[in-house]
Amino acid sequence: MRANRNRVAVALSGGLDSTVAAALLLNQGFEVQGVHLTLTEKSADISGIESLCQFLGIAYFQLDLRREFKARIIADFAAQYRLGLTPNPCVRCNELIKFGFLFQAVRSQGFDYLATGHYARVEAAPNGMMGLWQGVDPDKEQSYFLHRLSPDCLPAVLLPLGRLTKSQVREKSLAWGLAQYLPNRESQELCFIPDGDYIDFMRNMDVTGLDRPGPIVNRRGEVLGTHRGVEHYTVGQRQGLGLPGPAPSYVLEIIPAGNRLVVGCKADLLADELLVEDINWFIPVPLEPLRARVKIRYRHPGATAIILPLDRRRVRVRFDLPQTAITPGQAAVFYQDNRLLGGGWIVREQS
8 A cells, every 4th residue: 555645535433443544544644534424313423533633633524414324224224124134234334325425525525535444455456456355354354344335436445454453453543542532332233223222213213014913934834923023033033933832943034025924943044045136246247157155144254155147236146055044135245265256135035
């Protein structure tokens, strides 16, 4: 990474990662300015950002995207749950908000780069094109969340933490005197649902169609009980079903059209293939089958599979070994070694 006084806008949340990213770029000689995204009422408080930027000696500006965030992310989040899907709003936020609205805003203001505190890498591929690669810290690696970025934006994206571990980032914050400006703990929840209760959040949004009881059935269609509403469940869930029996039951499928929940034993969660749509490729669109490691959720380690192209935006994935709890609404992301090839959304197929 070479600095020639290039102008960088760093997305500052006020947390550890984005703060250290800004400090790293300053130390590398970049001309850094902070930008704070206001996405919720809570994030409108920028007093901590002001103190941090004053300490770093950088200017900052605020971009209010609450309307766009509500329309593009929150509304989609609620709609997907009502459809019996399990959404990943962080992936969509990176695509549409941070590397969509924010990226266009900073570029239009003359910045050469947008930088964030994600643990991933933007590097040149063998063909000279810029690509996405996994971060070096296996516990924090976040390329999964970035798989929907436009490949065209990568030459103007900096990810300074991609070659650092979380412990190294913490060490730098202490060494550089940044810790006093940072929160004592990092949030593990969605930024717009800090308490983690997404059902209560949707109720407060006056989302219609919630809490509609319906039948819980087995694979033979026999009714075993009654569920509280499909939005309360996800594939693989065993808690909260309220079913009697010597062995636990797991959610196998959510069928919103019939307001049904299909359950079975743990072994029934295994499947050896899935369908992926709306794929974003970082390589030339493959016309022939290719082998890759496929992650079906963020904390999934990835499993070897063959990817069978159906058209430019759809593939069928066949795993070497069956995988558990393949969940419609989540993303399937494809890798070779540490390079991200592309990814898309896991879709429900008729059983």
